[in-house]
Amino acid sequence: MSSKYILKSVVLPNGDKRDIAIEDGFISAVSQNIAPTSHVVIDTKGSRVLPGLVDLHTHLREPGREDAETVLTGSRAGAKGGFTALSAMANTSPVADTAGVVEQVYRLGQDAGYLDVFPIGAVTKGLVGESLSEIGAMADSIARVRIFSDDGNCVFDPLLMRRALEYVKKFGGVIAQHAQDPRLTVGSQMNEGEISARLGLKGWPAVAEEAIIARDVLLADHVKSRLHICHVTTAGGVEIIRWAKQRGIDVTAEVTPHHLLLTDELTTSYDPIFKVNPPLRTSDDVHALREALAEGVIDIVATDHAPHPVESKECEWQEASFGMLGLETALSIVQKTMVETQLMTWEQVADRMSLAPARIGGYKNQGQEIAVGSAANLVVIDPSKNWQVDRDLTMSKATNTPYHGLTLPGVITHTFYEGRATVIDSVVQKIGDV
């Protein structure tokens, strides 16, 4: 495998057409017409290049649920979707609440070699919301954890949340909150509104999310720390974040691709493939989220990739697990919902899916501008081509994609991680000896 490439006639995020040379893991040249020497030349025929995508919210399931996903299969799914960095959520078994577990996950990522796997540490021991986990030890470990989250659970105790926000200031960390008031969502199954009333499924009110966001931006302001809001789903949540940012509060927020596209109307099928936490909301919410992402009120897109085995979805709605796959479809969904609607430019896509998430996570060599000297983490996408999602062809070990059968725009042809091609002509390459 060569480590020298030239991407011919590729369109940069700003719209300029250039050649890009990659050597020894870095971008060695960006200019018109680079003459090849010992390079492999890839004629992109006018495809677009973006800095490698960075996901701040991935469930890789290892250790504990290797039947749903492993770090390796999740890494391949990430590469296929154009990612060069993933952030492994802490709700594994055992929970990533010690240096030992985060180091294990970090090493599994390195061994897989498709992309950077940055572990997220649990805020509280066992994710149960009672006492702080070994945050300092995780930060100091080889995994250099900077993001802490109890995702799946909300850090509900306001005193505990305050302490966590304060504690991570020591090393510039951030608390990523899964905003869900547990008392307002006991047994909740879907967005509370007209459709939940009709279907007889227990409602999940928007206020359960918004109340926590409001409380936590106020706490972050009070202790002058950094807060990140996971998967915002409501128009009301957007308004609170907008207000907080106007006040200068250090808050960032993410939205998932599925919340940019899907609505609670889909629940009427009772097909749990659409069951997700937080739930799909209304089309008004979807429009508010798209506008917020375009404006930058919501900083980033994060997948909340949540693989589940078939039997967790082939059942009654209320018995099914929450979550859906996201890595392999994220960029296409963003093209469909944000670029083709002319809400965002490709330059903004690069920011929301690479530069901004890398900045929030403090991820070295990720989310850099495409320029000489930057790490060669790149994705090439042909926005003019369509593809049809097929759950039987996922790189992920799981098949729970809500988009099966849907035609999406944007075919990812190449992904480069540290100068190596992890995807060539849309085919995920064999990396290392696995």
Added chain:
Amino acid sequence: MKHLLSIADLNLQEAIGILDTATELSRINDGQIKKLPTLRGRTVVNLFAEDSTRTRISFEAAAKRLSADVINFSAKGSSISKGESLKDTAMTLQAMGADAVVIRHSASGAAQRLADNQWMSGAVINAGDGTHEHPSQALLDAFTIRKHLGKGSSDLQGLHVAIVGDILHSRVARSNVLLLALLGAKVTLVAPPTLLPIGIKKWPCAVSYDFDSVLPYVDAVMMLRVQQERMTELFFPNAREYSRYYGLNAERMRTLKPAALIMHPGPMNRGLEISAEVADSARSVITEQVSNGVSVRMAILYVLLAGSSLDVGSF
């Protein structure tokens, strides 16, 4: 019609068709005839993943009067309560050659899941799914109202029905609102605000928190069962207070129109949502609802199973 999953799937003609068929069948049931040969050789499975003796018995009697073979698959001691998936159960039923599955399940949407997947090919009849719908109950309620107050017309135009109690958790209320509105009746839901779903605005009915202001104007009042655990879930302070505002007692009964019917899908909590005196009064058609249930369920089985399966929707 292939399945009966939700009243929302019925059009007016189909709903009236079922009621008319039930009317003819009830005439036969009133006579000497105990058994008709209509569904001889057909297999009806009662899949009751949640206890409901009365609904199961009603469907069983209906199927047997039409000479269908009936297999009962009930919750206690069966594989469903041992964690077997709905899919595996469905595939077992398919292997048994079930022509129809009558399903009662605690999960909203379970009947639709059974019908939408390729797990089995028979007709699916929703006999109550979670807090979603209970179509056969609504049909028997409409049948009962039409019989008493229909004045010979096929629909319920001009009638006003109040449904009172735990609307939020009631599959009976959801099916009844849809069917009564389809048949042209006016519906008013009466409940404390905590027991009405958020998002009720789009329902084809009126809503009131004040029972006493509604009672004098209705032609039928349908009382819903209130479960004891709703108190621990903070929906209302206690049984006494619930009863005081939303219970139907003799004093309230006196404010009803002279011909108004008193209904209850059962099982009743005497003393909570309905007093014994009211339940046993001459205006109460509660036991008649039970006997009408058999005719209506015979009609449902007839409409779904008696014809060729190639035909869809015509009557």
Added chain:
Amino acid sequence: MNVVLSAEDISRALTRISHEILERNHGSTNVAILGIPTRGAHLALRVAEIMAKIEGTNIPCGTLDITLHRDDLRLRPPRAIMPTLIPQSGIEGRDVVLIDDVLFSGRTIRSALDALGEVGRPKTVQLAVLVDRGHRELPIKADFVGKNLPSSLDQSVRVSLTEIDGRDEVVIESRKQP
């Protein structure tokens, strides 16, 4: 298309059948007429009316729906169930005359006999039809026939009655190619 019975022909046939019924049963005292819906029910009413005029007394007349007793339910779309209305006097020990428009395979009449058996036990059961087109599949024969109409299996016989179709007429036509 070929008109085989006109309105006048139908009227004459029904009058003759009425007389034959009275003759066979030595008057009307023990007779009950049951029409098979839909058209048989209307024919039954007409026959009962003619008999009543002749006899100067009311003739018990009702309908007998056979839908629930059919053996071909699986072969066709679900049919609406028509009313079964048994006369006040009942059918127990009576001479019951079943009336239908067309006698063909005989399966409708077999179902009618089953349905009747559920209602009671008549002394005799007789059968009157407006048209007998042959092609019996069961050992069944009519006691009173308006017109014998030899037909081939690719033909169809259509009976129109004023009460339903706006006019009285029986036509025979070739079945359209499917």
